[in-house]
Amino acid sequence: MSVVAKQKEQLCSAIEAAIKAAQASGELELTSVPEIGLEVPRDTSHGDFASNIALVTAKAAKRAPREVAQIIVRHLPAGDIIRDVEVAGPGFINFFLSNQWLYDTIRVIEREGFSYGNSEHGAGEKILLEFVSANPVGPMNVVNARAAAVGDTLARLFRAAGYTVGTEFYVNDAGNQADVFARSLEARFQQLTDPDRPFPEDGYPGDYVAELASILKREHPELGALSLEDRLAFCKRWGTDKMVEMQREDLKNYGVEFDLWFRERELHEQGALEEAIKFLQDRGLLFEAEDALWFKSTEFGDDKDRVIVKSDGSFTYVTADIAYHHDKLKRGYTKLIDIWGPDHHGYIGRMKAAIQALGYSEDTLEVLILQYVALLRNGQQVKMSKRAGEFITMQDLVEEVGKDAARFFFLHRSPESHLDFDLDLAVEQSNENPVFYVQYAHARIASILRQAGEMGVSLPNCGQVDLELLTHDSELAMLKQMAALPEEMLTAALQREPHRMTRYALELASLFHSFYAHCHILGEQEQLRDARLVLVTQVKCVLQKVLDILGVDAPEQM
């Protein structure tokens, strides 16, 4: 249990005892006591912990909230952790504790090191997190970059929370778009020998297709001799493979590596679609109409039924997706989380229906919808057009602003918010850029520790120092922030809110910079110096931990 949770538990039982004592003495008439809420107030003048229990119970007790608070406070059992109690505002009970719990926090961090903040909350649950899943027919875009950052950091948060996590990129290499891409590639291939060869009207215009065609020509000159059909089939397989390689490389440079790249074509080759259809058929969930085969998704709350096999005999995208999700479930995952772009939200109903048709509860599938990213340059929105080739890819973005800034920017916003990405700002590498602020705090500590070593000062551990020397406001503020990490990480995971972690990192960095300006370390007398060395060593550890969750580097030097 975290130090904070332990304090809360102690305070809760103290309040509970006080209420019971007040009831026994007849001062408080309450038939039932609700769960006692305790929070760490934003404003430190409101104590280390505060409870709104008097506000909540005032009505049932038929007394004014402040009065109830006074009664509870009067009956609080004497204890050693509570330094002071006050009734404040409309009826809050504010608790001021001795600093021991903060010094305990240092001991815990030193003991747990890099695993500080982790928990076993998700033990026994297997989460499959699917994200990005960009079609292997072109470069990835900035929403893909946003999804990659959010998905990857969520995966790290889930792992830290004790879940078993698999991350997957679903490669849609068997659909219409893959066929269009194959025709585009084939046409560019032909144009290398016959420049007048027409290009498909719906083909992909990007230069990357022509570049790929040149490579294809070099590696497989024999292709010209094949039949058109065979050549297209080859282009489809070879081309999507190449695109997947490029995507994998781009994502790796971005700090994102998937456990599995799942190929749609393998579902087709294994007959998984037919199998899924049979599964639904056996349960009477399909029907024929207008020469097509339909899935009765409305039986599970979808707003219309969906075509599974088109009138021309081919499958729809949903069919493969049902087979894919069935596959995930058969692999033993207990929770499927998909991260999609905003243009897919209309898809949620049919997939949730499919999950239920497959025999699982609706909330086995959870879909997180990301909102669009608008790129700004010179204060103007960058207009993008695939047709005109004016298109900022994920790779462009990462090259321009760097992996760390890109990830931090995306993670700094709540996932469902529309995001304005100011390219000038991210590029500036100035103090406007929050990621440097955090990294600088880490580098500053590294520098202090380096210099301590150069001075021949060996780094002490907390058993060797007097932690009670740490009494400066800025020191206590850092300790409080560090004590809050386990709860913050768990909340970020459970609420799927990775932006909590960027905010946490900024706050801790800010507290450190303030401390740095007010307190010296190496010049202080030995005992204080050593206590502060222990403190900043732990701050560095926590910063590194949080940056790691964000997938951002923690530099030793800047």
Add this chain to the structure above:
RNA sequence: GCGCCUGUAGCUCAGGGGAUAGAGCAUCGGACUUCUAAUCCGAGUGCCGCAGGUUCGAUUCCUGCCAGGCGCGCCA
């Protein structure tokens, strides 16, 4: 028409039944003989989109409306 997301300081965004609604940037004024000034300290700014409702208490929850973004294919 229906569905999803958003509307909070000049800008970008947090917060989310309760204490005077927060942060960064921008603006202005201070701080480097001393561990990195990519830093710190200080100052001002709000019909929390509008209107009702629930509540002791609403920026937060409910309903309606307004504005912006995006969906509503036998595309993916």
